[in-house]
Amino acid sequence: MTVIHNLGFPRIGKQRELKRAVEAYWAGELPQGALLQTGKELRSRHWALQKAAGLDLIPVGDFAWYDQILEWTCLLGAVPARFEHAATADVDLDTLFRMARGRAPQGKPAAACEMTKWFDTNYHYIVPEIQPNQSFRLARTALLEQIAEAVEAGYNVKPVIPGPLTWLWLAKGEAYTQGATDAAKLDLLPALLPVYQDVLARIQALGIEWVQIDEPILAVDLPAVWRDAFKGVYSSLQQGSLKVLLATYFDGLRDNVSVLNGLPVEGVHIDAVRAPEQIAAVRAQLSAEQVLSVGIINGRNIWRTDLDKVAQLLKPLKAELGDKLWIAPSCSLLHVPVDVEGEEGLDAELFSWLSFATQKLDELQWLRALVDNKVDATVEAALEAQRKALKTRAESPRTHNPTVAEKVGKLTTLQRDRAPFSERIAAQQARLNLPAFPTTTIGSFPQTQDIRKLRRDWRSGALSDTAYEKEIRAEIERVIRFQEDIDLDVLVHGEAERNDMVEYFGELLGGFAFTQNGWVQSYGSRCVKPPIIFGDVLRVMPMTVAWSQYAQSLTTRPVKGMLTGPVTMLQWSFVRDDQSRADTCRQLALALRDEVHDLEAAGVKIIQIDEPAIREGLPLRKADWDAYLQWAVDCFRISTSNIENDTQIHTHMCYSEFNDIIEAIAAMDADVITIETSRSNMELLEAFENFHYPNDIGPGVYDIHSPNIPDQAWMVELMRKAAKRLPAERLWVNPDCGLKTRGWPETTEALKTMVAAAKELRQA
Template identity: 55%
Template sequence: MQTNILGYPRIGSNRELKKANEAYWAGKISLEKLQLTARQLRRQNWETLHNAGIDLIPSNDFSYYDQILDMCVMTGTIPARFKALKESLVTPSSPELYFAMARGYQKNGFDATAMEMTKWFDTNYHYLVPEFDASQKYQLLYNKCLDEFKEALSLGIQTKPVLIGPVSFILSGKIKEEGLQTAGLLDKLLPVYIQLLQSLQQAGATWVQLDEPTLVLDQTPEHQELFHYAYTQIREAVPALKILLATYFGGLQDNTSLAIQLPVDALHIDLVRAPEQLDDILAAFPENLQLSVGVVNGRNIWKNNYEQSLQLIHKAIAALGKDRVMIATSCSLLHTPYDLDLETDETVLTPQIKNWMAFAKQKVHEVIALKDIIAGNDTLLKDNQATMLERSTAAIIHKPAVKARLAALTAADAQRKSTFPARQKAQEEILKLPLFPTTTIGSFPQTEDIRKLRADFKKGVINREEYEKDIRKAIQDSVQLQENLRIDVLVHGEFERNDMVEYFGEQLEGFVFTKNGWVQSYGSRCVKPPVIYGDVQRSAPMTVEWSSYAQSLTNKPMKGMLTGPVTILQWSFVRDDQPRSETTLQIALAIRDEVVDLEKAGIRVIQVDEPAIREGLPLREADWQTYLDWAVKAFRISVSGVEDATQIHTHMCYSEFNDIISNIAAMDADVITIETSRSQMELLEVFSTFRYPYEIGPGVYDIHSPRVPTVEEMTVLLEKATQLLPARNIWVNPDCGLKTRKWPETEQALRNMVAAARNMRVAITATA
């Protein structure tokens, strides 16, 4: 039997890539130093997998920023606004072009906005969205895949290069011109893919993994035909290269017959997300195909239940024989932290809970262990069975009071006292805001000084009194700045918060944390998700003190800032011993208590962020409504304990709303802020068509790029917004929090934003 890893984390066990990228962007290290760090990380990963005994070791799963962006550069899928920059460079594979596409570019006479970014399926990983237009000339600009295969080979390690498959690459992008068809795009792109694959075949590659995760989505007959066409062409072009077609994040369902008929050598399926698909696949599996069974969870941190995995593996072996079955992770381990062995602080992660966990390195050994158990190692199985039993009966997991409160919920707990029109009138009387009120999403730049302050407090270098004094000073400065900029609804800046989920998890029961459990969110942005191991409840207020202090500094409204229950769930590693809906409702009740306490403290505007509500949507439309029912219910429970005059905001970013707009409206938030700057207000059209009845803040500048948008740019976006929405309902804000930005660019961008809002007030008044 062979063992197969689909991909491995690339940021480094100590976030070396993040630090090197950011140092390079800041001009503190050379390109050569950045590339050296990358080579060291790739070598460490390959050697870890090689030494563990993995047969199919991935290469080209490394990326400086994003694997889809890599594919764009490799295939010459360069948006038109970057073509002048590309032509000005000596080599088109230059990092200058690569990072410009990711982050935007505003120097040397060029000014281009970054590529749009959205979530990778239902994960918290963000990818850069390919842009397709008729003028593009696809060509192999940079053979990164071949370079990294040769690099591993020079170390004596044979790897399996990994590429996003041609159909999923196209379907993950956006066609920017009417009349341009996916079939025509495939015809143009396939020669580049074939050139890539031929170069790998010539270099001695035996296996190549082509990821086609869109096969777990609902597909039209036209799209299904694209797979037939693409893989027939590929098979003819590289007959000697073994192709492993990888699907993950769900089951094949009605795409099963399509997938097993494609002319490839092995099919990978995700049996963690969709174990039920195995029977259908085995019933019709061709004799010439190998099956890679993804039984080790690549998206969570709990130890594998070997008994459950072995049932699936033995079923596959019984049907196909050992030589045709590969044991694998369910998906790439990109979504899990590096190494549990780095968690040495028992005050942070207790030995009991740590014993229930497995990070990427440990999951690699779980794949090997399953193979060893099949070969007769009963000790490994018995040890695992003991761990599973101990966890299932642990007293720290279950809280009867939490379960009783959940059982007592009624429909009234998810209803505001009045409908939105009545609430809007009450809020206008209390808040007295101008047309096009300005605000920010919540966080302000987290400078090195602020991060050091929090770290020093955690380490005991400074005491609580010193820490709180400096946090108050940072809040005071931010309030003064916002008043000087004439922003209408202020925020306290969140200087005390490490992460929008971690901060709340640290104060809720049922959560535990890690010191080094970092995973990549996008580019150099890494998050350290909390771990939900048991029943969740709030034992004390979490934000009231800081919000109250900030409100005491100003006569303007101060927003209370909270993270919503679905986002806390989605951005945590979640317990797998009860339905996700139950865990979410437990969190919702904890957030409800905080919302009520904020109102009691005099906070009249409260934002409950739910950027992950679209991310949590099941991949198959048939499963949507069940999820949306409990997700919307959880949000409404969180916010429905307040009076009409208290204005409830929510924020969502980098999501497509077209197909769930009615559910977004059902959340009954008074104000929603969304990302619309990268899409040039495209996302706003659905709110207009639907006649969305609430107030909306369409983000007018992209905070994920260091470029500062002009007043004119933002004014144009707001003018577009007024063509779609009533001016009375439009807010003016960035598209996300400002935590990752620097102060100079932040101040200038906000100054421009306020000026754009004032321009719009003048324009609307003049036409009234």
């Protein structure tokens, strides 16, 4: 039979058990032993589920307490000096957490390591920090212990580890840039590879036959020196009878396919969902003895697979390769929810269209039966249900709305350009009268348990609409008064009514659906529940106007209206796959345009349209960038079209490298852009300086993802660094992201310090 396997399973648990346990441990409410037991129970549950689904190889190493790259960094002993970790000691769990978030129950707080997006996904990883002459050693054995745990439980284990070249590519330091295009980081391979050899030897000693080594950088533009390194690296990793499956995903190999020619590995996995056209080229590079693992079930979206269509693609390969053909999801299932069962809020038709991680394992079983021509009555019944669901979705009238089609049809006549920035900023300053280094926040304030309970009670019907509105208004007033008291210049209403920056809007738009437990890990313990865009998007009614108008009525200071941008709503949703993403994004932009105009008419003169995901949506290959950026930037400009000069448009982007797309960022033409710069020590401002970015910028002066609070001198120094690169009159002072996940005591202290820092800057 054809081998079916999985590259990784969601680690958080169906009910976010891992999140709850980790956060309880951080808060001192759960002993470490109980935390470790929760992790063990989740791993055991997920291994059993995958074995029950008929998988021939069970992945181990996909579990992580915060992030799989951070786990591997700790295994390698690459702990930055500021964490004061003994060079000969094992890296413990609290050190791992301090690296991730700056603080843990034990150990001295320190500045957290940088965090950024995992390729073009909404998952974040902790960036490894390296330096010249970096030393490596096997400093954490959790992976080996988990492999032994799974072997003892009787599973046929396939360990999963990050590849050495991908890990180096992602790493950075003062002497190294992320994704370096030169050979500098490759000089560390002689120190790095012995640890890999040691780990692989220990894996083999545990009786393991196959190990999966992930090298997703084969899907990006690689300099020749990096491509040339693969053969030598993998020759050094040969370990007795241990077989290596080299895994790539998120795009095709394209010009990197030559790396596979003669590469000393026993198998290669490719993403045939993103790039089905690469199958023949990859097959041509492999020998008759090498396995080709075809990732053909979409690991990044939630629609059922057309198994008959896929089987027709795979059957010729099966005839040619025999048992050397393996079948798998395109990438780790980390990027989809755990299980669609129990989603009682979805109607039967929409429910039948969906496939989460657990269902994708079933699809693998059925696909194998089709490819191997071994379809029994049970499989045939499952396939018939699959076919019916696909047919129902294709023919459903709910996916298309003639009103939306009419609005999209008029896009060619829509004027996107605004007046020159110099005219706009003069009109805005005359209206707003802001001081130098104006202070603001990114939008959200702490979401307390009381606020969450308030929303739950309202949704369940335990609280009336009138009572709910009264409580939310009271919370808005508290937030406004707080901001006035600490003397912020531009206020926000706090977003107490919002569960999530995308989900909130999706619930008020046509064409969206929502799950109850469709949680996906974003970073660490942070989970999101992406909406499902199943049909045409239409704004049915105003979404934020009443709350923003009420907040503005409470104060004479300007209050920002807060919206999530069209690209971010697209990127952070599970998107329909029956039309282009660009077409769906234009529908979102038109819906937001209506909201912007209504906010402006209601007297809200600063409107923030957040686009943190615009860099995330960038294709992995530069050859594809222009097409994406054209429609992504155009969608932002659609949402801000035809507004008055004195209406100030802000946008926020976090944890994104801008150097290579700065022209596109400028083309969005937001009056003010706020960005993350605290973890990177203002490093991102180099892009804005070198390009001579023309509009206002708010470089984040403190990291909201860490509970640590920088002092006033630190914030002032960061802003002085910024002022050396950019005109001081164009600088704003703000945190680097929203404050939703923080507590009130630390928020109060941090914002008071931030305001004091701005006042000190004004006196200089």
